[in-house]
Amino acid sequence: MNHHFILTDEILWDYADGFLSPEEKKQVEARLKEHPDSQARLDHILMEKRSFATFPLEKPESGFTQQVMHAWTMEQKPVKNASKVKHKDWIFWGAAGILLMLLFTPFLLAPDAPATEPVRIPEKFVPQITVPSYDWTGLLNSNLTQFLLLITLALLGLKLLDKYLQVRYLHTAR
Template identity: 25%
Template sequence: MNTIEQQLWDYIDGNLNEIQRKNIEEKIKTDAAVKLQYEELLNLNAAFSEMEIDEPSMSFTRNVMESVALEPAPISLKTKVDTRIIFSIGSFFVLSILALLGYIFYNSTFTMPDFGKYFTSNFSLDKYITPTAMYVFIGFDIIIGLIFMDYFLRRKLNQRD
């Protein structure tokens, strides 16, 4: 659609401002080709306005919904993965890691430093296992046990209802 035709449609529809409307009116008066095109568009617009808009029947929606309901439901695509492929890929990586570890162990020398000279421990459990620590430990265990019993009994009660 060229610009003059678009301008003529806007003029017919009344979508132009005052300056543009005056310019189009001037073109229609002075140019015979524009005047002929304007008259054709007016006739076309009149024909469109005389046409009656077709409406679908009252049962259109029902008919469409029934035809959709008759269509088979799409099934989900279920693919079966061949487990041999998964196991072969997994075994390849396991063998590669084992080969790499074997190469590392074969080419390394295992010498352990003497830690006995430098490391002495004087570890006494009597400093850490005090009566207070034991009471805290036992109290914590009792609380955890009560929470578990509450959960267990509530589950049993809900299964019965």
């Protein structure tokens, strides 16, 4: 006899429904003879089966099968993405970023041009505030900064082009 046989409710339901093989059926019957608690569980299952058999069967309304099949075919159809507008957002923000970089790059790369003579304000109207200052011209006029700005613009443009081509390829592949 198999001592590792575990009698579960699922096996008892299969036994009650007659789904077990003859070998499994013999194991269940032997276990039921040895363990009265398992027999009580089987009796409870058989009682439930009898009570299920007394329930009246519901007849589905006409057209129910057609409704189910229609719903199933609708689920099988590929759904078009509702967020098509979202796919175009990256183009807008990418172009806006590149335009901003193009707008500010000439100001950052322009050499220090002499400004016109500023208008003098009388000393009594000028508050005595000391503002810390930093000489940005040294940083912005360096060849390294100019090179990095141009490389950044080139990489942003290439990234934008790559994203555009990916989306275009996905739309033409369908």
